[in-house]
Amino acid sequence: MPRPTQAFIDLSALTHNLTIVRHYAPHARIMAILKANAYGHGLLHTASALKDVDGFALLELDAAICLRNAGYQQPILLLEGFFSIEELALFEQYQLSAVIHHTEQIAMLSDSKYHDLDLFIKINTGMNRLGLALEQFPQTIRKLTENQRAKRITLMTHFACADDPAEEENVMQQLESFQAVTKGCGYPRSLANSAAIIRYPQTHTDWVRPGIMLYGASPFPDKTALELDLQPAMTLSSRIIAIHELKTGNRVGYHGLFQADHPMRIGIVACGYADGYPRHAPTNTPVLVNNQRSRLLGRVSMDMLAVDLTGIENAGLNSPVVLWGKEIPVDEVAQSAETTSYELLCALAPRVERIVLV
Template identity: 60%
Template sequence: MSRPIHARIDLAALQHNLHMARRATSARVMAVVKANGYGHGLLQAADALRDADGFALLDVRDALQLREAGFRQPILLLEGFFSRDELPLLAEYELTSVIHNQSQLDWLEAYPRRNGLSVWLKLNSGMNRLGFASAEFPAVLEKVKAHRAVRDVTLMTHFAQADEAAGVEPQHEVFRQVAGAQRLPCSLANSAALLRYPATHGDWVRPGIMLYGSSPFADVAAETLGLRPVMTLSSAIISIRQLKAGDAVGYGATFRADRPMRIGTVACGYADGYPRHAPTGTPILVEGQRTRLLGRVSMDMLAVDLSDVPAAKIGSRVVLWGEGMAVDEVARAAGTLSYELLCALAPRVPLSF
């Protein structure tokens, strides 16, 4: 028999979360499926999200997979093309590319084809990651619009604090001042802006994390937003032992029992994608009952407190995150984000759909 750890992907939940995104906007929905569909499987996630108006990802090879699987919607390369050699592929497979720097403009200028490319031109409105500065953006836009190879242009930016109290207004105002007068399609809203700032929706919204059942907000639960968990990572108890007061658990002896305790060992560790830095107290479900992680996470195992879970036995089901145990709560306890947990799921963990 194989190790008991596996991740179940609820494709119906993906479809539901896409529906929730659609309910929140009248804009077209560009479903973000980068990072192997946030760890959920690119082709499986895209198939569940087939009703989306388009898909966004990073790698041209992933885009070709979608095309070859029969997806005909617009496919957006969020970081654009990485060399001039990719431009013919973009034209052949009708892929849409973000343009965000001068090198891409230079490569585009050397491309001889006419009227073959759809591009999204990115404005750096304050995140200072990708995009053209406000001062240069108008001239770049005119150059791109006039280019012989460009068929159509969409304007875009990305918000740095849509999920925080600071909100989007400073960046939104930059976008309005620099690009607002243009009669061109635009795209600004990620999951957080889609849910909280309707004025930013424009023509295309780009939901990502909300599609996978996680809240983009630290202070609002996914369930409150009507979202359903898509990935449930589960395993089983493979060992049980009794501790006496003073006994240590795991590498570094970072946890010591302060009383007699019953603990279990779970077949899951950081090589499976569970965060090594998750501290004692991180919530876990055993036999459907909340309990806690104990000590340091190992490569292949972790320890769990069974003192108040009398039904637990060898083989008992353990939910690390997902149904009944929100990935956001686990991530918060571990000092990270649900994005990291979902995307870090290791290839050795079997997926079931």
């Protein structure tokens, strides 16, 4: 039998979550974010579940070409744009859209033979990650329109703190900066990520860009996915491959980080950090064994981890274990491990078999 670590991908959950996006932003076009292998869920079957969206966005040129070759006709946006003049041939051949976020990309366009490209001009309104400085924007638009390098232009920015309920002022400052610098421009706009889609309807412009909410995790620290009616699209599961009876004082795993204070029974699960489970998840991180809540014990190894079988009925060799999914939200695991659901989903290793549930 193959190793039992598997990720089940529920396409109906993806489709459901898309309806939630439409509920919050009924008048905007939807650009589904499929970067990082669709947040670890698998590019092509995720795209198939989201086939009714208005566009896709990702980072990887080969993945964008894969989508186009699979027959998707929607706009496909590369969120970091192009990195060389040579890549522009592929953008033209496959009719891909590019984010322009620095002046060197404008220079590449000017030096190239390619015209009629679909461009998204990214403006830095305060996140200071990607985007043209506010004072660069007027010159950039003028240059692009004068040399006729763009077939279509869309204006965009990205919010740094839309997920934090205490940062509304920051979000409003970014929105006001964007509105001020683009005033009078008749181009379509794209601002809202998952958090802004839900919390800030005033940011719903021509395009919204949902990411984490499509995959059934919450973009907020203060609201669960269940409260937002989001369904987890991924269930990471495995099975118990060994059982141990501990005596009082026995320690578990590398460095013995967990020590039994009474006789207890533990199970060893075929899943570790090489599968994408967080190595830094501490004792008491929740797991599900035989459909009953239990907890992680000790240090996560590369290929295995230990769980508490105390009070778990009928637990034994080959008992099923859910690391995250419907009953154990990935957000809860992420909170215990002091990270985010984004990291856990994207870190799922290629060696984990993905089983698609239609």
